Amino acid sequence: MIRLDKLCNWLIIICLAGLLPSIVFIKYLDELGSFAFLTIALADCLFNRNYKRYVPLFVMVGVMLFYLVYTLMFKSYNTTPYVLMDFVLEIKPFLPLLVIMAIRPVLSATEKSTIKTICVVNAILVVPIYFLNSYMVEQTVGHLAYCGAAAFISSLLYLFCSMKPDGSIDKQDKLIGMALLACGLPCMKAKFLAEAVLTLFALWIYKPMMFHGFKFQHMLVGLLLIGVLLAVTWNKISYYFITGNSGTFNPSEIQTYARPVLYATAGLIIADYTLLGSGLASFASYASAANYSGLYYEYGIDKVYGLSEVMPDFICDAYYPSLTQFGLIGIILFIVFWRIIYKKLFILYKQDITKLRYSFIIGTLALFGILIENTTGTIFSQSHGMVMASIIGYAYAHECIFIAKTNIDKQEHITKYNYGK
DSSP states (O other), X not given: OOOHHHXXXXXXXXXXXXXXXXXXXXXXXXXXXXXXXXXXXXXXXXXXXXXXXXXXXXXXXXXXXXXXXXXXXXXXSSOHHHHHHHHHHHHTXXXXXXXXXXHOOXXXXXXXXXXXXXXXXXHHXXXXXXXXXXXXXXXXXXXXXXXXXXXXHHHHHHHHHTOOTTSOOOHHXXXXXXXXXXXXXXXXXXXXXXXXXXXXXXXXXXXXXXXXXXXXXXXXXXXXXXXXHHHHHHHHHHIXXXXXXXXXXXGGGGGGXXXXXHHHHHXXXXXXXXXXXXXXXXXXXXXXXXXXXXXXXXXXXXXXXXXXXXXXXXXXXXXXXGGGGXXXXXHHHHHXXXXXXHHHXXXXXXXXXXXXXXXXHHHHHHHHHHHHHTTSOOGGGSHHHHHHHHHHHHHHHHHHHHXXXXXXXXXXXXXXXXXXO
16 A cells, blocks of 8 residues: 655655756756645545645645636736746645645654765765856756755754654754755855854754743844844845945856846836736746746846846746736735744644754744745745755644644543543
């Protein structure tokens, strides 16, 4: 008999092992992996009649189907095949997360050991890539940012698979996790530095519930954390949202000049297509570059380096501008979705803040990682984002199973006590 939870586990193991080569050499690994999860969900519904636990998945697909119909009928800036392509790409990263949250798979000792080994190998493999020239980096992993993301993911998964039955993690395993994270430092990407700072804070400084309720020392720690995050990311924040290029030009970072234009134009699109946006395959998405969207001409950005029809290389250089395809309603739904996911993690965590501390921390770090990466990249819709979202699913599953087992143990204890009386 095929166990769906084991299929989920080995799908993640395969995707984790293919994390680095998936960008250049195995480009369809994330698509195959994500839709394998969808197939698992459909099989579970068809053969086991487990429809109820997939309600969030059905809602997400339903929302996306609405936008598909809306685009095809009212707001098509692209041809039907590319609108359909964007539909597939947009739902892809959500599938593993929602399916894992529904099935709640448990990793066996063998699977944990396998994952930890792959994490160490991934982190070690990124190191020699830093010594390659830019052309070789592009031909090997696509961009150094993927090395940082791989190190961050490997660190989180290693820590997750190092949790003991009581929810604790040995100091030695925490140090190994930090060593894996350190392998991403040479990428020198602001988003990775922000993720690294949050990880260090969460593992070594954070105390359970320290930001819930007012305590002066905790608020001071929070302000210091914000200050450190601003310090390591200020150059990028200033460039993208405050000063722009300030009259300077750096040919070695010419691709970064497209991103401020994407963010600025996104604001204009929201002003014009406020509620439901400009439709699928219209702006800042892969499909809008693969078959050049007419919207770029409409807003006069078709002459910007990296955003032109002859060279659309930097059109999907950030995820958030693509949300303008869905308008304010879509942006609100995106925010609400992640708020609900965080709330689910937090509500379970509150039931046993000691033993669920690290599963909550790791799941929350993965969530923040996605939100941070989306500012200047699109790994959310690639293998890295898929695995990162899966970490959130596994953290939630671990919390659910732990609480369920605790409740069963309590009930058994009460039954034995009453029977003894």
